[in-house]
Amino acid sequence: MTTVATPRPEAIGATASTDNYLTYTRGFLSWALTLDHKRIGVMYMGAVLTSFFVGGVFALLLRTELLTPGRTICSAEAYNQFFTLHGAIMVFLVIIPSIPAALGNFVLPIMLGAKDVAFPRLNLFSLYLWIGGACFTLYSLAAGGFDTGWTFYTPYSTTTTTGGVIPVLTGVFILGFSSIFTGLNFIVTVHKLRPPGMTWFRMPLFLWALYATAIIQVLATPVLAITLSLLIVERLLNIGIFNPSMGGDPVLYQHFFWFYSHPAVYIMIVPAMGIISEIISVHAHRQIFGYRFIAFSSIAIAMFSFIVWGHHMFTSGQSGLMNTIFSLISFSVAIPSAVKTFNWVMTLYKGTISLTAPMMYALSFIFLFTIGGLTGIHLATLNTDVHLHDTYFVVAHFHYVMMGSALIGMIGGLHHWWPKMTGRMYNERMAVIACVIIFVGFNITFFTQFMLGSQGMPRRYYDYQPEFQIYHVISTIGAYIMAVGFGTCAVCLAQSLMAGGRKAPMNPWGGRSLEWQCSSPPPHDNFSSPPTVGNCYDYSMLRWDEREQGYVVDKKLEEAAIEAESRSHS
Amino acid sequence: MSHATMDPKDGQAGHAGHAGHAGHDHHASAEHAKYPFLAHHFDTPAQQFDSAKLGMWLFLATEVLFFGALFVAYAVLRSRFPEVFTYASHYLDTIMGGINTCVLILSSLTMALGVYFAQRGKRIALIVCLWLTMAGAAGFLVIKYFEYSHKIHENLVWGPSFYIPPHDAIGEIEAQDLAHAPAPAPAAVAPPTDSAAQAIVMVGNKPAVDASVIKPAQSGPSGLGAGAVNPASAVTHDVIPRDIPADHLEDPKMPPNTHMFFAIYYAMTGLHGIHVVIGMVVIGILIYRATRGDFGPNYYTPVDLVGLYWHIVDLVWIFLFPLFYLIH
Numbered sequence: 001m002t003t004v005a006t007p008r009p010e011a012i013g014a015t016a017s018t019d020n021y022l023t024y025t026r027g028f029l030s031w032a033l034t035l036d037h038k039r040i041g042v043m044y045m046g047a048v049l050t051s052f053f054v055g056g057v058f059a060l061l062l063r064t065e066l067l068t069p070g071r072t073i074c075s076a077e078a079y080n081q082f083f084t085l086h087g088a089i090m091v092f093l094v095i096i097p098s099i100p101a102a103l104g105n106f107v108l109p110i111m112l113g114a115k116d117v118a119f120p121r122l123n124l125f126s127l128y129l130w131i132g133g134a135c136f137t138l139y140s141l142a143a144g145g146f147d148t149g150w151t152f153y154t155p156y157s158t159t160t161t162t163g164g165v166i167p168v169l170t171g172v173f174i175l176g177f178s179s180i181f182t183g184l185n186f187i188v189t190v191h192k193l194r195p196p197g198m199t200w201f202r203m204p205l206f207l208w209a210l211y212a213t214a215i216i217q218v219l220a221t222p223v224l225a226i227t228l229s230l231l232i233v234e235r236l237l238n239i240g241i242f243n244p245s246m247g248g249d250p251v252l253y254q255h256f257f258w259f260y261s262h263p264a265v266y267i268m269i270v271p272a273m274g275i276i277s278e279i280i281s282v283h284a285h286r287q288i289f290g291y292r293f294i295a296f297s298s299i300a301i302a303m304f305s306f307i308v309w310g311h312h313m314f315t316s317g318q319s320g321l322m323n324t325i326f327s328l329i330s331f332s333v334a335i336p337s338a339v340k341t342f343n344w345v346m347t348l349y350k351g352t353i354s355l356t357a358p359m360m361y362a363l364s365f366i367f368l369f370t371i372g373g374l375t376g377i378h379l380a381t382l383n384t385d386v387h388l389h390d391t392y393f394v395v396a397h398f399h400y401v402m403m404g405s406a407l408i409g410m411i412g413g414l415h416h417w418w419p420k421m422t423g424r425m426y427n428e429r430m431a432v433i434a435c436v437i438i439f440v441g442f443n444i445t446f447f448t449q450f451m452l453g454s455q456g457m458p459r460r461y462y463d464y465q466p467e468f469q470i471y472h473v474i475s476t477i478g479a480y481i482m483a484v485g486f487g488t489c490a491v492c493l494a495q496s497l498m499a500g501g502r503k504a505p506m507n508p509w510g511g512r513s514l515e516w517q518c519s520s521p522p523p524h525d526n527f528s529s530p531p532t533v534g535n536c537y538d539y540s541m542l543r544w545d546e547r548e549q550g551y552v553v554d555k556k557l558e559e560a561a562i563e564a565e566s567r568s569h570s
Numbered sequence: 571m572s573h574a575t576m577d578p579k580d581g582q583a584g585h586a587g588h589a590g591h592a593g594h595d596h597h598a599s600a601e602h603a604k605y606p607f608l609a610h611h612f613d614t615p616a617q618q619f620d621s622a623k624l625g626m627w628l629f630l631a632t633e634v635l636f637f638g639a640l641f642v643a644y645a646v647l648r649s650r651f652p653e654v655f656t657y658a659s660h661y662l663d664t665i666m667g668g669i670n671t672c673v674l675i676l677s678s679l680t681m682a683l684g685v686y687f688a689q690r691g692k693r694i695a696l697i698v699c700l701w702l703t704m705a706g707a708a709g710f711l712v713i714k715y716f717e718y719s720h721k722i723h724e725n726l727v728w729g730p731s732f733y734i735p736p737h738d739a740i741g742e743i744e745a746q747d748l749a750h751a752p753a754p755a756p757a758a759v760a761p762p763t764d765s766a767a768q769a770i771v772m773v774g775n776k777p778a779v780d781a782s783v784i785k786p787a788q789s790g791p792s793g794l795g796a797g798a799v800n801p802a803s804a805v806t807h808d809v810i811p812r813d814i815p816a817d818h819l820e821d822p823k824m825p826p827n828t829h830m831f832f833a834i835y836y837a838m839t840g841l842h843g844i845h846v847v848i849g850m851v852v853i854g855i856l857i858y859r860a861t862r863g864d865f866g867p868n869y870y871t872p873v874d875l876v877g878l879y880w881h882i883v884d885l886v887w888i889f890l891f892p893l894f895y896l897i898h
Contacts, residue, residue, distance in 0.1 A: 115611035222636040247827035
């Protein structure tokens with residue numbers, strides 16, 4: 001069986017194919033009404049990165065406020081709004097849609113060998129839902145802001161006098177449906193649009209990760225939707241289901257909220273893990289180690305994610321028995337996570353590692369995720385959690401996982417697929433430098449917070465004891481360094497789009513999954529002819545081509561590979 | 571507008587532009603020429619139908635979880651205030667709820683028949699079935715409207731308004747209308763006495779133990795943050811009312827927190843009602859498209875999908891009815 005598609009002649013050489021999705025049609029409406037998953041993915045990416053900038057600005061503001069005890073730049077009320085907005089924007093507008101909706105939308109159908117997602121109109125609709133949700137969130141600022149924290153805990157969220165609570169709840173409700181429809185689309189696409197030859201176990205691991213994520217999106221998000229609706233009704237009509245003074249139960253709110261929001265952290269991390277599986281294998285030029293284990297561990301994490309939510313409520317008056325059970329199940333999440341980490345490290349072992357920008361992000365991911373994951377075990381332990389609950393230790397932990405892992409994975413994936421998305425190569429050295437700055441800044445910011453939290457500094461506080469100040473100062477400096485890093489990264493990527501940027505070859509990194517078999521940027525229909533599907537992690541037939549400045553399939557190596565495959569079958 | 575538009579035919583045209591590349595594509599284009607409804611990224615009508623169906627089932631799964639949270643809230647409240655639920659359920663009109671249940675089940679039948687006729691290309695029968703389904707949905711909402719307005723009139727509502735005497739409310743309305751209104755007649759607002767409840771009481775002096783009442787746990791974990799079990803709530807069966815007075819506030823046996831029953835009642839039936847309204851909208855679209863002649867043996871996907879949706883709306887009600895109306 002031939003496992004390779006010959007590169008199309010027009011994709012080789014300095015001129016990119018004229019038939020690409022970016023230039024296929026022109027004009028504002030051709031983008032606003034597009035049903036092309038690639039354009040929708042690119043628009044999502046633009047929207048997510050814009051929100052990331054806004055959320056980042058709030059992060060810098062609140063870190064600046066924490067430079068000194070007491071007032072530094074703003075009042076306590078403004079500070080409460082800053083951290084709430086930072087959290088809400090980063091969670092609901094940035095991280096949750098970042099990988100599935102932005103990168104996933106672009107990559108999933110191409111990787112799968114499909115022309116589009118199963119429901120292109122629903123896909124566009126979910127983009128507009130995202131925009132609608134973002135508008136409501138922005139409007140909430142005009143309506144008086146909100147200071148509930150991104151968790152909207154009752155009874156504070158139902159009694160606070162800040163006027164933006166109902167708009168932001170509506171916004172998050174709408175964003176939830178955007179997420180649901182993306183997940184629904186992906187599940188159906190993976191089930192029904194696989195071309196002949198694309199069996200489940202030939203799917204790249206990123207698709208397994210997106211599939212696992214989609215399951216969580218579809219099954220967990222409705223619970224958030226109804227919970228937020230109940231909050232809205234509570235505020236508008238005083239229905240009392242979460243109001244203790246009327247016989248309602250505020251802890252019930254916490255259960256509902258975390259029933260969604262704990263799975264939601266896996267909506268953030270699992271697709272990032274999928275990206276890392278791709279990057280590690282492609283940029284180490286080595287077959288992924290333990291393919292099936294990584295694939296099933298994604299599904300396992302999705303399943304576990306639904307039965308661990310109680311670990312957010314160890315100190316909320318949950319019964320001892322339930323605490324114990326939730327603690328135990330939370331520990332078990334470490335198993336599939338460790339399976340992945342060990343397999344990545346084994347893939348690197350004896351690989352031919354290229355220290356490209358995506359690889360640097362992937363290595364950062366492994367480092368940061370290990371810290372984030374292991375400190376999660378501290379917090380799943382009942383007796384340590386009683387002390388660490390609601391301290392900066394928790395803040396540091398979830399930033400290591402949500403930012404150091406999920407967002408770093410997203411940025412790594414952005415660098416990995418940037419040549420494919422834009423048809424341009426970025427300045428590799430500058431991108432690597434940006435990655436190093438971000439990595440250093442991140443650790444300065446958040447490792448300090450582990451120390452801060454373990455010494456008892458509570459999260460979300462405006463004021464603090466003077467002895468904590470040194471940690472806060474170090475942490476804030478780290479945040480500024482990170483801002484410089486992200487700025488460098490943005491400049492680097494923007495530069496590649498300027499006139500004179502180097503054109504991307506079809507296969508700049510030496511990947512074998514299907515997206516590297518179509519031109520950069522891909523044509524409107526992804527594949528001019530149905531792709532042939534092979535082992536997407538077998539790199540033995542690729543060689544570097546100087547003229548193309550990318551990897552091409554070598555006929556001799558290909559024959560050798562086919563021969564080796566047939567030998568192994570006989 | 572460009573190639574990248576909403577119409578599958580446009581997508582097909584764009585697709586045909588590349589058809590020269592491979593035989594497979596040529597075959598796919600033939601399928602697209604044969605079936606105008608086939609979107610460009612599907613190869614066969616069967617693939618498109620299966621995808622749509624799977625998508626709908628996934629959507630129904632989200633609906634189940636959407637309502638699921640409210641069912642959990644119901645369970646938590648009921649296990650916390652079992653006496654409230656058995657007491658307040660008397661205020662619901664079982665006859666009206668029963669009629670509504672029948673109406674919805676019948677509309678599910680007509681919907682299923684609609685799918686059957688769509689598959690066989692019987693256009694008129696399909697349209698009739700869709701109109702009947704629409705009538706069922708409308709009838710359900712009308713009956714629900716009467717139920718709601720009656721309860722709101724009696725101040726059988728959620729929250730603090732529950733404790734405003736209904737007579738005051740009437741007095742206010744009539745104060746505005748003094749010119750042509752006689753003195754308030756309290757008897758006029760008496761709810762229909764529940765003969766079934768009286769019958770149970772007349773059988774024996776000990777109230778019948780309702781098996782459906784979730785008994786509060788006496789020991790072990792309190793779970794779900796329910797807090798300490800109030801020993802008094804274990805003997806709450808005594809408060810099953812022997813007679814329902816006209817004004818619930820005049821009933822000395824009314825357990826505390828009775829308003830919580832109405833909170834969850836309005837939340838759940840209200841959300842269900844919204845789903846019925848959405849159902850009417852999509853059935854209306856189906857009627858429009860069926861009249862236009864869009865559906866036939868080759869293409870009836872939308873009818874099938876709306877049918878699935880309508881069945882789950884029906885199914886939710888089948889759970890809501892006994893959980894609220896049949897627990898006393």
